[in-house]
Amino acid sequence: MKIPEPAPDWRSILSRDSDKLLSLLTSQEARQYVEKANQKYLHWEKAKYLKIPASISPEELWFLIKFSRVSNIKTIPLAYPEGQRFGFWLPDVVLKELHFIDQNAGGSLLMDNPELSPEARERYLVSSLMEEAIASSQIEGAATTRKVAKEMLREGRPPKNKAEMMIRNNYHTIRRIKTFLNRPLSTEILHELHRSLTEGTLDDPAAAGRFRMEAEPIHVVDESDGQVLHVPPPAGNLPGRMERFFAFANDKSNDPFVHPIARAMLLHFWLAYEHPYVDGNGRVARAVFYWYMLSHNYWLFEYLSISRIILKSVGQYAKAYLYAEHDDRDATYFLVYHLKAIHLALEELHRYLARKQRETREAITLLRNVPGLNYRQIALLRHAVKHPDAVYTIESHKNSHNVVRATAAADLFGLVERGHLSRRKMNRRYYFEVVADIGQKLDLPLATKDVQA
Numbered sequence: 410m411k412i413p414e415p416a417p418d419w420r421s422i423l424s425r426d427s428d429k430l431l432s433l434l435t436s437q438e439a440r441q442y443v444e445k446a447n448q449k450y451l452h453w454e455k456a457k458y459l460k461i462p463a464s465i466s467p468e469e470l471w472f473l474i475k476f477s478r479v480s481n482i483k484t485i486p487l488a489y490p491e492g493q494r495f496g497f498w499l500p501d502v503v504l505k506e507l508h509f510i511d512q513n514a515g516g517s518l519l520m521d522n523p524e525l526s527p528e529a530r531e532r533y534l535v536s537s538l539m540e541e542a543i544a545s546s547q548i549e550g551a552a553t554t555r556k557v558a559k560e561m562l563r564e565g566r567p568p569k570n571k572a573e574m575m576i577r578n579n580y581h582t583i584r585r586i587k588t589f590l591n592r593p594l595s596t597e598i599l600h601e602l603h604r605s606l607t608e609g610t611l612d613d614p615a616a617a618g619r620f621r622m623e624a625e626p627i628h629v630v631d632e633s634d635g636q637v638l639h640v641p642p643p644a645g646n647l648p649g650r651m652e653r654f655f656a657f658a659n660d661k662s663n664d665p666f667v668h669p670i671a672r673a674m675l676l677h678f679w680l681a682y683e684h685p686y687v688d689g690n691g692r693v694a695r696a697v698f699y700w701y702m703l704s705h706n707y708w709l710f711e712y713l714s715i716s717r718i719i720l721k722s723v724g725q726y727a728k729a730y731l732y733a734e735h736d737d738r739d740a741t742y743f744l745v746y747h748l749k750a751i752h753l754a755l756e757e758l759h760r761y762l763a764r765k766q767r768e769t770r771e772a773i774t775l776l777r778n779v780p781g782l783n784y785r786q787i788a789l790l791r792h793a794v795k796h797p798d799a800v801y802t803i804e805s806h807k808n809s810h811n812v813v814r815a816t817a818a819a820d821l822f823g824l825v826e827r828g829h830l831s832r833r834k835m836n837r838r839y840y841f842e843v844v845a846d847i848g849q850k851l852d853l854p855l856a857t858k859d860v861q862a
Contacts, residue, residue: 410631410638410727413735416453417468419475430472439465439473446474447500450745452732478739483665485740486653487679490642495682495738497675499668503741506748507668513755514709530712532788533761535811537712539563542580544716548723549691550632551575563805574609579692582606586696590704593659594697596651599685602696607689616687620647625687638731641684654679658701673701674747678740681730713754715747722750779827779851785810785820790829790851793843801830801841 423430433439442465446456456474457467481498488494499507543551543558551558551572558576561568568574582605589598604618611617621627621644629639642650658676660667667675680694695716702710719726729746733739771791782790789806793799807817821841824830829850830841844850 410633410636410724410731412636412638413452413728413731414454416475416736417471419472422468422472426469430469433465433469433473434476438462439470442470443473443477444501446470447477448502450500450502450741452736452742475737478741479737482739483667485667485675485679486657487675487682487740489738490646493738495679495733495740497671497740497744499671499744500741503671503744503748506752507670510670510707510748510751510755514707514713514751531811532785532809533765534712535809537714538583539580540714540717542583543576544714544720545692545695546572546575546579548716548720548726549575549689560805563808564802565804565808568609571610575606575692578606578608578610582692582696583699586700586703589700594655594700596655599651599693599697603686603689603693606692606696607686611688613687620644620651620685621687627684627687629684638727639682639684639734641682647683647685650683651685654683658697669705670702670707670748670751671744673698673705674744675740676701677747678730678733678743682734709755709758712758713751714757715750715754718750718753718757726750783820785812786824789820789824790843790847793830794847794851797843797847799843803839 442459442461446459449455451459451474453471456471459467459470461467461470478498478500481500482496483498484494484496486494539559539562540555542562543555546558547553553570553572553576558573561573562577562580568577582602585605589602592598600618607617616625623644625644627641628637629641630637654676657672657679660672677694677698680697681690684690686693698715699710725746729743732742736742785806788810789801793801801821803814803817803821806812806821807814810817821830821832821839825832825841829844829847831844832839832841834840
């Protein structure tokens with residue numbers, strides 16, 4: 410990945426032909442191109458390619474774009490070591506996404522859905538937390554497949570390598586975030602999150618749960634070519650800088666007001682910029698984002714795997730940081746990217762709900778055909794019809810549905826008694842497999858459905 414192309418100094422452009430630029434500032438035609446650039450919040454690298462009249466040069470358009478942005482920027486206490494502060498503003502593209510999220514992420518979309526049982530919500534929650542843990546770790550370099558990682562979490566088996574350890578740590582940490590919701594963010598809580606996320610994965614185990622020291626200089630580099638992308642502020646300044654971070658995270662005065670979602674995203678950006686730890690900064694930053702969202706009653710975020718979206722566009726994720734740092738410390742670039750990721754995660758949830766409505770109707774049919782099954786058993790049978798080679802264990806069933814071991818065992822042995830599963834024992838552990846022709850025995854055409862146990 411390359412450092413962004415340096416944009417023209419928009420201030421110096423004004424001195425070239427101030428009369429023309431002042432005229433363009435009041436031009437309706439020119440304003441249309443500025444609005445177009447701000448719809449996607451384009452950086453100079455892309456804005457210079459906009460199709461504009463020959464009477465306006467790319468540099469002149471950039472001046473107009475920057476003038477529209479700088480006049481709206483609101484600064485935050487995050488600053489370069491030299492003292493220049495970062496800032497952000499809320500262009501229409503941001504306001505539109507904030508409104509969409511406010512409408513869809515308060516919790517009622519999921520909680521008030523009449524066709525989604527509490528068991529289905531719990532099962533989806535577990536699956537979402539697993540997806541978030543896996544993707545957040547993969548962003549940071551955990552080299553394993555989603556399938557293997559999810560099987561590890563469901564079965565509760567010990568991690569086999571560093572990548573699996575990262576994922577297990579991430580999953581357990583995300584599940585613990587709720588325990589911190591009634592407390593202000595502090596050094597103690599941040600260190601606890603870091604210890605939990607990095608246990609057994611650091612080259613120096615003593616670095617867990619403490620800020621990096623001056624003897625531990627770090628650089629963020631592009632692993633593909635070794636190029637240095639970011640040099641965090643000196644470690645010696647960290648205590649004071651992090652106090653400003655905590656003050657921003659715990660601000661209840663709302664003076665000036667910062668929308669809670671915008672503040673959560675800025676905390677994500679801020680911590681990653683500071684890079685206060687020798688490793689694990691990205692995971693901690695994303696954990697802090699979730700902490701803030703849940704602390705402000707955006708309960709639906711517990712069911713969203715935003716890291717799964719980020720993983721699909723990790724290059725854009727990195728670019729959002731770089732654009733913010735290299736273009737007058739404008740963190741709006743990061744807000745625009747992050748909001749798009751949230752939007753896509755919410756759309757995934759909408760698709761899930763639509764699918765669950767279909768599955769619920771089919772489950773009712775299954776209940777009529779095979780009375781006496783609970784929701785967890787139905788979910789397993791649906792999965793088994795599509796995946797006839799799948800193997801289930803008490804531990805995997807327990808973790809998939811977040812129930813106690815005795816309940817999971819009762820479910821599986823109950824299905825064995827009904828003739829839907831077979832069992833075998835190996836090394837004091839039971840393994841359960843679906844019997845042949847289960848779809849025909851259940852008299853329900855579920856084999857084409859895309860479902861998960």
